[in-house]
Amino acid sequence: MKKSRKLNFTIIAAIIVVLTGIFIFKFAINDSKNSVELADIVISKSQITDKVTFYPVKVGKTNMEVLAVKASDGTIRTAFNTCQVCNGSPRAYYKQEGDTIVCQNCGNRFSLDMIEQQRGGCNPIPIYRENRNEDAENIIISKELIENNKGLFTANWKTK
Known part of the structure; x- marks a missing residue:
């Protein structure tokens, strides 16, 4: 039972890390699209x-x-x-x-x-x-x- 909880916790933690990474990556991409460098x-x-x-x-x-x-x-x-x-x-x-x-x-x-x-x-x-x-x-x-x-x-x- 303890191994099962530890495994579930590890899976949940991994999912959170992956989702956080995706969110940060998506935010960085959107931010770079919205910030256009000033040009002539x-x-x-x-x-x-x-x-x-x-x-x-x-x-x-x-x-x-x-x-x-x-x-x-x-x-x-x-x-x-x-x-x-x-x-x-x-x-x-x-x-x-x-x-x-x-x-x-x-x-x-x-x-x-x-x-x-x-x-x-x-x-x-x-x-x-x-x-x-x-x-x-x-x-x-x-x-x-x-x-x-x-x-x-x-x-x-x-x-x-």
């Missing part, structure tokens, strides 16, 4: 239209977003999807309505043609041509520029 944002010019395209990125625990759109003159405009005035609010981001974007915090409307044309106020923070790399096919926004602008986004950005 590459925007294919051929895919940009008059409908705003949003490019989410994460720096550490901070969620950020870059937007790109083709203006009426055919140029591609880029900006960080937040503003200086409403910054700090979880709703300090824009959504497109027709040929404008609308701040989800204060409701200010901003023409698509004005994206990247001015800085300050309740408009998306521009990423000017001199701050990005560009060739015939792509616009590249460097991970360094993204990291350097992390402070534009708050920890609770776009959470409500």
